[in-house]
Amino acid sequence: MAEAIRERLKTTCPRDCYDACGMVAVRDNGVVRKILGDPEHHVARGALCGKCAIAYNGVWRDAAARLTRPMRRSGPKGSGKFTPISWDEALAEIAGKLAPHIGGRPARQVVHAHYTGTVGLIAGWYPLRFFQAIGATEVDPDTVCNKAGHVALEMTFGDSLEGFDPESVKDAKTILVWGANPSHTAPHMHKNWLRETDATIVAIDPVAHGTARERAALHLQPRPGTDAALAFGLMHVALNKGLLDEDFIAAHVRGFEALLPDIEAADPETTSARTGVPADLIVKVGTAYAEGPSLLWMGQGMQRTARGGNAFRALSALVALTGNLGKPGAGFCYMNGPGSRGIDMDLLTPPALDIGCKSVSHMDLAATLADPSMAQIFFAWNCNPLASSPDQARLRGAMAREDLFTVVCDIFPTDTADFADIILPAASFLEFDDIVAPYFHHTLSAQVAVMEAPGEALPNQEIFRRLASAAGLSDPQLFEPDVTLLERILAMTPFDGDFASLAQAGTVQLFSEPRRQFEDLVFPTPSGKIELYSEAAIEAGLPAVPEPHADVPSDQGMLRILSPASAWQMNASYANDPGVVAKIGPNSVLLHPDEAARRGLSDGDPVVLANSAGELALRVSLSDIAQPGVGIVYKGRWPRQEASGANVNVLHAGRKSDIAEATAVHNIEVSIRRVDAAE
Numbered sequence: 001m002a003e004a005i006r007e008r009l010k011t012t013c014p015r016d017c018y019d020a021c022g023m024v025a026v027r028d029n030g031v032v033r034k035i036l037g038d039p040e041h042h043v044a045r046g047a048l049c050g051k052c053a054i055a056y057n058g059v060w061r062d063a064a065a066r067l068t069r070p071m072r073r074s075g076p077k078g079s080g081k082f083t084p085i086s087w088d089e090a091l092a093e094i095a096g097k098l099a100p101h102i103g104g105r106p107a108r109q110v111v112h113a114h115y116t117g118t119v120g121l122i123a124g125w126y127p128l129r130f131f132q133a134i135g136a137t138e139v140d141p142d143t144v145c146n147k148a149g150h151v152a153l154e155m156t157f158g159d160s161l162e163g164f165d166p167e168s169v170k171d172a173k174t175i176l177v178w179g180a181n182p183s184h185t186a187p188h189m190h191k192n193w194l195r196e197t198d199a200t201i202v203a204i205d206p207v208a209h210g211t212a213r214e215r216a217a218l219h220l221q222p223r224p225g226t227d228a229a230l231a232f233g234l235m236h237v238a239l240n241k242g243l244l245d246e247d248f249i250a251a252h253v254r255g256f257e258a259l260l261p262d263i264e265a266a267d268p269e270t271t272s273a274r275t276g277v278p279a280d281l282i283v284k285v286g287t288a289y290a291e292g293p294s295l296l297w298m299g300q301g302m303q304r305t306a307r308g309g310n311a312f313r314a315l316s317a318l319v320a321l322t323g324n325l326g327k328p329g330a331g332f333c334y335m336n337g338p339g340s341r342g343i344d345m346d347l348l349t350p351p352a353l354d355i356g357c358k359s360v361s362h363m364d365l366a367a368t369l370a371d372p373s374m375a376q377i378f379f380a381w382n383c384n385p386l387a388s389s390p391d392q393a394r395l396r397g398a399m400a401r402e403d404l405f406t407v408v409c410d411i412f413p414t415d416t417a418d419f420a421d422i423i424l425p426a427a428s429f430l431e432f433d434d435i436v437a438p439y440f441h442h443t444l445s446a447q448v449a450v451m452e453a454p455g456e457a458l459p460n461q462e463i464f465r466r467l468a469s470a471a472g473l474s475d476p477q478l479f480e481p482d483v484t485l486l487e488r489i490l491a492m493t494p495f496d497g498d499f500a501s502l503a504q505a506g507t508v509q510l511f512s513e514p515r516r517q518f519e520d521l522v523f524p525t526p527s528g529k530i531e532l533y534s535e536a537a538i539e540a541g542l543p544a545v546p547e548p549h550a551d552v553p554s555d556q557g558m559l560r561i562l563s564p565a566s567a568w569q570m571n572a573s574y575a576n577d578p579g580v581v582a583k584i585g586p587n588s589v590l591l592h593p594d595e596a597a598r599r600g601l602s603d604g605d606p607v608v609l610a611n612s613a614g615e616l617a618l619r620v621s622l623s624d625i626a627q628p629g630v631g632i633v634y635k636g637r638w639p640r641q642e643a644s645g646a647n648v649n650v651l652h653a654g655r656k657s658d659i660a661e662a663t664a665v666h667n668i669e670v671s672i673r674r675v676d677a678a679e
């Protein structure tokens with residue numbers, strides 16, 4: 001008998017994840033047997049995270065679980081009843097609906113939502129060309145995730161997409177992990193990078209998460225929404241100990257004097273009372289951070305609050321006034337954009353194609369879709385808004401509009417897909433080539449086709465090329481093939497091989513030495529300096545300088561709900577994998593034992609969380625990772641798999657943060673009551 005031919009193909013995980021793991025697909029006679037972590041990949045080191053090890057060897061390769069044919073709705077809106085149709089029929093039907101909206105003027109009533117289902121550069125961004133060309137209304141993607149932080153950093157440093165290089169850790173003495181939870185969201189950075197460093201790690205998070213417990217020498221556990229006050233407290237310590245970097249401030253910082261009175265007032269006792277962090281810890285951490293060199297990991301969780309933009313500006317002031325920038329082992333990181341690798345995203349979405357797109361915030365998605373004068377056609381692609389967006393009950397109601405023609409492009413039948421008129425089946429990252437520019441490391445990776453797409457599924461980019469053709473559009477940029485795109489992207493980078501050689505390598509390091517963030521200390525702000533005092537902020541109706549804001553604790557009776565990332569899911573992805581379902585168990589609110597006792601609640605009690613936006617039934621789970629006054633409900637469950645038909649976003653009324661109309665999802669407050677057996 002002929003021996004099976006075994007091959008090992010390298011590829012890359014394109015989830016919206018700091019780690020961007022290299023992977024190996026093990027194939028026998030061309031059939032994928034197993035997806036593993038690439039032993040040669042500097043981050044993965046041979047292991048995928050738990051969730052991907054399950055899902056990539058489970059539901060992602062299970063054709064029966066996937067969308068494999070275009071489909072047309074055959075039941076009432078939201079019923080999830082569909083009949084398979086051909087691609088030609090599906091695209092012709094969509095083109096017919098689009099026809100009255102396109103041609104010359106922007107198609108304002110065509111609304112499209114998208115995000116980072118895949119972050120592959122082509123699959124994630126090329127489809128935007130189609131929407132640019134018709135002038136559709138974009139649901140601003142970052143408003144559901146990280147936009148307040150981006151805009152705050154742009155105001156202050158002129159750029160939010162240049163962070164410290166993780167390789168620069170070798171020169172750092174202190175690392176603050178502030179409002180990020182690597183133990184869930186960057187599992188390999190937690191496992192290796194944060195374990196192997198000699199630097200002192202400090203976690204600053206209302207939740208005693210895995211990184212705070214297992215990696216941090218110190219954990220500051222502020223009340224939610226008090227970070228700006230804490231940052232001023234740390235600056236006070238630095239000022240008091242003569243640790244502010246006066247030369248750096250004189251040369252590179254604008255607005256120090258305007259902050260000074262608030263810094264002087266933020267003594268450790270005052271700060272402790274406002275944040276809940278013990279004064280001696282404030283002194284310890286303020287001293288260590290200011291002595292430096294220090295790295296500051298600015299997590300995305302912290303800015304999803306009503307004053308999240310202000311918090312980011314306050315943390316920026318801490319970086320600037322202690323001069324923790326522009327030298328080895330110092331810097332901050334929100335994320336590292338493709339630009340550090342020379343990639344100009346305009347190549348994928350040429351501005352000249354845009355005939356006048358407008359955008360709306362994700363916080364206004366439900367209201368937009370509810371209004372026929374604003375939305376006649378809705379596209380959701382590369383995202384699952386009925387699980388991830390706010391105001392879930394209202395959004396569901398809006399999506400039930402019979403006259404809202406809805407197209408959903410996904411790889412799985414999600415809650416959002418249930419509301420489609422037409423479903424377009426997408427190919428997964430295992431089924432076509434693409435390029436990934438990781439957002440923590442300054443590396444470059446190949447996503448490589450390792451198997452055929454099931455049924456008739458197609459990559460996002462091909463779907464939108466075909467739709468452009470069906471809609472009678474003719475600009476050649478709407479039909480650029482993948483091979484040319486791959487070539488043109490690579491040509492912008494320092495990598496001098498072709499896609500085949502990148503695919504062979506899996507991931508390439510582009511720089512021999514750690515990159516030094518803002519090395520020349522020239523900042524792309526109007527003044528060229530770090531702008532703590534910001535005219536852009538004033539123009540946006542914000543305070544000229546950051547303020548030492550602290551949310552006051554919830555009223556007696558109300559509970560503050562945080563809904564951060566689960567270890568077992570990627571946003572709302574993977575909830576349909578049986579292996580993942582077994583790991584996540586029933587939906588729960590994690591309560592500190594003291595908080596539960598105060599409310600007469602016990603472990604396992606069925607409870608209802610309620611506020612003006614909605615109600616959610618779940619169970620109490622006692623956990624001392626929560627602090628009193630705060631409940632933790634992990635994000636990402638699929639509403640249709642829950643007995644209540646909803647997830648935590650049913651409690652999010654769409655409150656906006658102070659900057660950029662971005663989400664304040666971590667400001668949710670609810671009442672909590674036990675459900676009696678009779679109910």
Ligand SMILES: Nc1nc2c(c(=O)[nH]1)N[C@H]1C(S)=C(S)[C@@H](COP(=O)(O)OP(=O)(O)OC[C@H]3O[C@@H](n4cnc5c(=O)[nH]c(N)nc54)[C@H](O)[C@@H]3O)O[C@H]1N2
Nearest residue numbers: 179180181184185207224225299300301564565569570571
């Ligand atoms: N396993 C897994 N990994 C993921 C994701 C996932 O869903 N699951 N999602 C991916 C995506 S899209 C993103 S944006 C990143 C996000 O990854 P991170 O940057 O780690 O952000 P989150 O997990 O959203 O929140 C991080 C922390 O913010 C804290 N937080 C909430 N409110 C406050 C506050 O007021 N102050 C402070 N200091 N902290 C606060 C939460 O307690 C939480 O521990 O993760 C990515 N990686």
Ligand SMILES: Nc1nc2c(c(=O)[nH]1)N[C@H]1C(S)=C(S)[C@@H](COP(=O)(O)OP(=O)(O)OC[C@H]3O[C@@H](n4cnc5c(=O)[nH]c(N)nc54)[C@H](O)[C@@H]3O)O[C@H]1N2
Nearest residue numbers: 115117118145382383384388409410426563571572573635
């Ligand atoms: N309560 C609460 N809500 C939150 C957050 C929170 O912290 N708390 N975090 C927010 C954040 S940070 C984010 S980023 C958003 C994420 O919100 P979403 O982007 O809606 O979340 P995902 O579940 O990642 O949805 C991605 C979808 O893309 C699909 N997909 C994967 N690959 C492909 C592909 O190649 N093509 C196509 N067409 N589809 C593909 C997946 O199957 C999945 O259904 O959620 C936000 N919602």
Ligand code: SF4
Nearest residue numbers: 013017020021049052
């Ligand atoms: S989701 Fe993140 S940790 Fe998991 S395999 Fe993908 S890149 Fe690695």
Ligand SMILES: [Mo]
Nearest residue numbers: 016145146300
């Ligand atoms: Mo996100």
